[in-house]
Amino acid sequence: MSKKPAPQPALHKVIMVGDGGVGKSALTLQFMYDEFVEDYEPTKADSYRKKVILDGEEVQIDILDTAGQEDYAAIRDNYFRSGEGFLCVFSITDEESFQATQEFREQILRVKNDENIPFLLVGNKGDLDEKRKVTLNEAQSRAQQWGVPYVETSAKTRENVDKVFFDLMREIRSRKMEDNKISNGRGKDKSKRKKLKCTIL
Amino acid sequence: MPSPVVTGVSPKEGPPGTRVTIRGENLGTKQNDILGVEICGCDCTLSTEWKSPNKIIARSGPGKGRGQIVITTSSGGRGSCTVEFRGYFERIGPLKESAVWVEEASPIGPGPWSKGTTFHMEDPLGLSVEADDTKKLPEDDLQDLFPGCNGDLSSEQFSPGWFLLQHHQSTSFDDLRVGLAYLKRKVDGHKEGQLSFLKGNVSSVMEQLEVLEALQAAFQKDIDDFGNDKTGKIVDAIMKSKEEGRVLFDGVLKGKEKADRTRNALGVLQRFRFLFTLPAAIDRSMQRSDYDAIISDYSRANNLFGKTEVNLFKQVLAEVKLKVIEIKSVLKTKLHTMPTTLEAQKKIIRNLVQLEYEGDPGWEAINVHVRYINGQLNDCYKFHMANLEKLGSPDPKSKGKRDKNLEKQNSVTERVDCIEDLCDIISLLLPELWSLGQSYFSGDLYMKPDQNKLAEFKSNTLACISEMCRLVRTSVGQGKSPLVGWFPHCLQCLRAVASQLSQIPHDPLTALIHHFRMECVKSVLVNAAEQVKELAEKENWSQVHEPSYGLITQLPGQFKNVVETAVTTLKESALQKEAKEAELFDSDPLQKEAGHLVLGIFNNYIQVIDQLSANGEEEQMSFSVSQMGATTFRQNQTSLSWEEKLLSCICNVKYSEETVLPGLCTSATAAGLPPLEWVLREAVGALGGLRSRLEFMYIEAKSDPLVGTIEPSMYIGYFDWDEDLPPKSVRPYANEIIANLIGVHAQLERSCNWMKDSALTQIVETVTEEVSRLILCAARMSHEGAMQANLDIAALKYALARYTSENSQRFLAEALEAIPPLDNAKQKKVQELFENYKTRMHLQLYAFTQKR
Numbered sequence A: 001m002s003k004k005p006a007p008q009p010a011l012h013k014v015i016m017v018g019d020g021g022v023g024k025s026a027l028t029l030q031f032m033y034d035e036f037v038e039d040y041e042p043t044k045a046d047s048y049r050k051k052v053i054l055d056g057e058e059v060q061i062d063i064l065d066t067a068g069q070e071d072y073a074a075i076r077d078n079y080f081r082s083g084e085g086f087l088c089v090f091s092i093t094d095e096e097s098f099q100a101t102q103e104f105r106e107q108i109l110r111v112k113n114d115e116n117i118p119f120l121l122v123g124n125k126g127d128l129d130e131k132r133k134v135t136l137n138e139a140q141s142r143a144q145q146w147g148v149p150y151v152e153t154s155a156k157t158r159e160n161v162d163k164v165f166f167d168l169m170r171e172i173r174s175r176k177m178e179d180n181k182i183s184n185g186r187g188k189d190k191s192k193r194k195k196l197k198c199t200i201l
Numbered sequence B: 001m002p003s004p005v006v007t008g009v010s011p012k013e014g015p016p017g018t019r020v021t022i023r024g025e026n027l028g029t030k031q032n033d034i035l036g037v038e039i040c041g042c043d044c045t046l047s048t049e050w051k052s053p054n055k056i057i058a059r060s061g062p063g064k065g066r067g068q069i070v071i072t073t074s075s076g077g078r079g080s081c082t083v084e085f086r087g088y089f090e091r092i093g094p095l096k097e098s099a100v101w102v103e104e105a106s107p108i109g110p111g112p113w114s115k116g117t118t119f120h121m122e123d124p125l126g127l128s129v130e131a132d133d134t135k136k137l138p139e140d141d142l143q144d145l146f147p148g149c150n151g152d153l154s155s156e157q158f159s160p161g162w163f164l165l166q167h168h169q170s171t172s173f174d175d176l177r178v179g180l181a182y183l184k185r186k187v188d189g190h191k192e193g194q195l196s197f198l199k200g201n202v203s204s205v206m207e208q209l210e211v212l213e214a215l216q217a218a219f220q221k222d223i224d225d226f227g228n229d230k231t232g233k234i235v236d237a238i239m240k241s242k243e244e245g246r247v248l249f250d251g252v253l254k255g256k257e258k259a260d261r262t263r264n265a266l267g268v269l270q271r272f273r274f275l276f277t278l279p280a281a282i283d284r285s286m287q288r289s290d291y292d293a294i295i296s297d298y299s300r301a302n303n304l305f306g307k308t309e310v311n312l313f314k315q316v317l318a319e320v321k322l323k324v325i326e327i328k329s330v331l332k333t334k335l336h337t338m339p340t341t342l343e344a345q346k347k348i349i350r351n352l353v354q355l356e357y358e359g360d361p362g363w364e365a366i367n368v369h370v371r372y373i374n375g376q377l378n379d380c381y382k383f384h385m386a387n388l389e390k391l392g393s394p395d396p397k398s399k400g401k402r403d404k405n406l407e408k409q410n411s412v413t414e415r416v417d418c419i420e421d422l423c424d425i426i427s428l429l430l431p432e433l434w435s436l437g438q439s440y441f442s443g444d445l446y447m448k449p450d451q452n453k454l455a456e457f458k459s460n461t462l463a464c465i466s467e468m469c470r471l472v473r474t475s476v477g478q479g480k481s482p483l484v485g486w487f488p489h490c491l492q493c494l495r496a497v498a499s500q501l502s503q504i505p506h507d508p509l510t511a512l513i514h515h516f517r518m519e520c521v522k523s524v525l526v527n528a529a530e531q532v533k534e535l536a537e538k539e540n541w542s543q544v545h546e547p548s549y550g551l552i553t554q555l556p557g558q559f560k561n562v563v564e565t566a567v568t569t570l571k572e573s574a575l576q577k578e579a580k581e582a583e584l585f586d587s588d589p590l591q592k593e594a595g596h597l598v599l600g601i602f603n604n605y606i607q608v609i610d611q612l613s614a615n616g617e618e619e620q621m622s623f624s625v626s627q628m629g630a631t632t633f634r635q636n637q638t639s640l641s642w643e644e645k646l647l648s649c650i651c652n653v654k655y656s657e658e659t660v661l662p663g664l665c666t667s668a669t670a671a672g673l674p675p676l677e678w679v680l681r682e683a684v685g686a687l688g689g690l691r692s693r694l695e696f697m698y699i700e701a702k703s704d705p706l707v708g709t710i711e712p713s714m715y716i717g718y719f720d721w722d723e724d725l726p727p728k729s730v731r732p733y734a735n736e737i738i739a740n741l742i743g744v745h746a747q748l749e750r751s752c753n754w755m756k757d758s759a760l761t762q763i764v765e766t767v768t769e770e771v772s773r774l775i776l777c778a779a780r781m782s783h784e785g786a787m788q789a790n791l792d793i794a795a796l797k798y799a800l801a802r803y804t805s806e807n808s809q810r811f812l813a814e815a816l817e818a819i820p821p822l823d824n825a826k827q828k829k830v831q832e833l834f835e836n837y838k839t840r841m842h843l844q845l846y847a848f849t850q851k852r
Helices: A024-033 A070-082 A095-112 A136-146 A161-186 A190-200 B117-121 B139-145 B160-167 B173-200 B202-226 B232-288 B291-305 B311-336 B342-354 B361-390 B396-400 B406-441 B451-476 B487-500 B507-538 B555-572 B588-614 B617-621 B642-671 B677-714 B732-751 B753-777 B783-799 B806-818 B824-841
Strands: A010-018 A045-054 A057-066 A085-091 A119-124 A150-152 B005-010 B019-025 B034-039 B049-052 B055-059 B065-073 B084-087 B544-546 B550-552
Touching: A010 A024, A010 A070, A010 A095, A010 A161, A024 A045, A024 A057, A024 A085, A024 A119, A024 A161, A024 B005, A024 B019, A045 A070, A045 A161, A057 A070, A057 A161, A070 A095, A085 A095, A085 A161, A095 A119, A095 A136, A119 A136, A119 A161, A136 A150, A150 A161, B005 B065, B019 B065, B034 B055, B139 B160, B173 B202, B232 B291, B232 B311, B291 B311, B291 B342, B311 B342, B311 B361, B342 B361, B342 B406, B361 B406, B361 B451, B406 B451, B406 B487, B451 B487, B451 B507, B487 B507, B487 B555, B507 B555, B507 B588, B550 B642, B550 B732, B550 B753, B555 B588, B555 B642, B588 B642, B588 B677, B642 B677, B642 B732, B642 B753, B677 B732, B677 B753, B732 B753, B732 B783, B753 B783, B753 B806, B783 B806, B783 B824
Parallel strands: A010 A057, A010 A085, A085 A119, A119 A150
Antiparallel strands: A045 A057, A045 B005, B005 B019, B019 B055, B034 B065, B049 B055, B065 B084, B544 B550
């Protein structure tokens, strides 16, 4: 793609992960189309892509909205492989979904084999504070333990929705620049770059 | 309006018919605005449902693989797409992971089909069903409270208490009252229901009544027209048609019966024809050697006509049987014809068994094989022996003799060929015999094997091998085997056979191989001994300086090569122990024998050296006295004098003694020959003897002419010890002695340094003895003569000091005693002359004084 004469905007691949019913699709649809979907329909795997302006630069965001249900656990590995950044969503009203983030994190690290993969822990359904089961502290300490940011959102009120996507894209972008720097500094060969990447990490 | 853009798809993949939610921008203003929806190139417009300008829903078509979603609207035209949909065809097998949930429980039971669930759906009290299952009373408790009852509304044993406890345990009293009111209303409604139903449907009820009346009228009319019995006529008609049908079918059935009979008759005829043509058919098959066809025909004929009473048939059958007997004999001859392949033989055996051959074809085949192998072996042997005869050495004893003419060579190759062919025959044929035997005894040959014959079979097999071994042994020839040098090759052949027959017991062969290994060792060693003998002729006397041994010739090296080649040959053939082969030198006598063979080689070598050293003795006879001590004497043929050769021989002996032989013994033992310490001891002893003999010979050869010249030289020019001439210097004879000794020294120094001291000492001893004898013999001696003698002896003593033994000293002392004593002045004069001499001879004597 990069060989095309007209420079295609950079593409950042984001993957939504998290337990079933925590609002991954709701966040995605809110971000993409500013709409809040009330009725719940389990997702299998949805794909979205649009152009956005990230810090004055036009980029493309590709969102893969995955299935949270355990039934689809086996095919997750495949999806994760293509992701450059992950939004790990749980519902602050559902303790179990918070526990599940641990498994998702582990699976992503296993598939990507990269401790520093761009990753955000997202506590959704922030508007339902009266039904909160997961305290802010709990979530923050887990995020700290993983070394990732924690953000609470509400797909209903659109609170922090843009923030999580843009924050993640920024991380992906800086990460790519870092990689490029390494590869430019040490050699232009693509395979070499890959090798170097491995040794650095 | 801008063109539509698809930015989202849910789900992003699925089989045909998947409900796909498509999101994006400007996806039409209303349902009719959408002109086309394409998913993966498939038109899905018909299934499209417009929801909003941002969202439409369509079902995917039979597109396969990744593809775009393209929306065309009348308001925005053909759109673009940033996402992809992947269509795939799902095939769900038992092992395929799939998202389809399979209900494994029986559909009858709790589910929408069972009775019980209706209560959950609609409560008779009109109250909401309690959702929380945990608060419900267990079934067992209810059973205890209301024995013999249940909460099933449709049951005879319905108990209201049960029902309430089960479903409304935690419902409040007020709610229950409301429920009761609801139930009452419902029941009342039911009671009033019938009347109101009629009221509501008066017209249709009336209609029904009218129809019923019309029906009754029509029925009445029928009774009037046809009477009460309305079916009689029909029964008659049915019976009639039945009759008619039977008539019709009789013909068909008869026809069928006839056809069957004809067919049967044809079949019988066919069978008869088969029988009558059978003899001819058998003949035809015979010509084609298609025995299987004959056998199947024969067994068929036996089945069909075996128990016939008809004479004609019997006759034909007898004819067929005669043919079969003929076939049997043909097959038998075939079975007995060799060579043939195992497969063909097995087939013949099978055919014979099928033809109920009386006897044991398998066993016969085995015997034929055995006979054939033996025959082949003997034929081969005879053929080669006849060739051998033709080659024209009818006297077997002459074969033992060593001659290298072509004829001899041919006879050897003939024998080797014979052994090779024997090996080939056995390794080719015996495995076949063995496998035939194996199939026979394991019952693979279509018949019950006679296990009693197993031992016989084994002994026959062994006999074949033994025969082969016997022939090989005889082919080798008697006496001193002519196959020297070919043994390793023959051994290789035999070993190849042994490995071929590894599955088959082959003890005689093992023994033969052992014998051959032994023969091989013998022949190679004997051969080596012969070669060593020939070394004498190869000696070219080119000398090489070997540190600490002097000038040696090529002989020790050549000898070493010969023996080492022999040892290597042995190591690669006989001494190499193959699997299952016994230790070669397992007994003392054998070890001794091998040792003797090696010793033979060594002894030959010693003889060779001896022979070489003796070569020049004839020439020595012509060794002229006048040239005594001259080491420059040259033979015409070689550049070396006999003395030099002798010295080289001595060096060779010493070199062999100390280096070559121990090395050879070590390498021989390492190669697998038995320990050879005693052989080495013996050989070294013999070499030592030879060496001292040669040394003695050399000293003898050197000192004899030397000593012989002293007397003539002493009295040369009519010298007399009694003369009055005052001595001027040391006399020539003494100088000559010294000069000669210097010559010997030079020769030894050059070619045999280590022997220098002992040889010179011994020569000096004889020389001094002669001088002393001569001086003692001087009848009278003047003062001047005494001075001269003193001077000469002093000069000799001084010059030869290094090589003067006690004996020599004694001889010189005796000579001095015999000389008349001198006065001081004369002694002084002698001393003066001696000092003079010392200075003059300093350079000549440098060799003697040089440090060792």
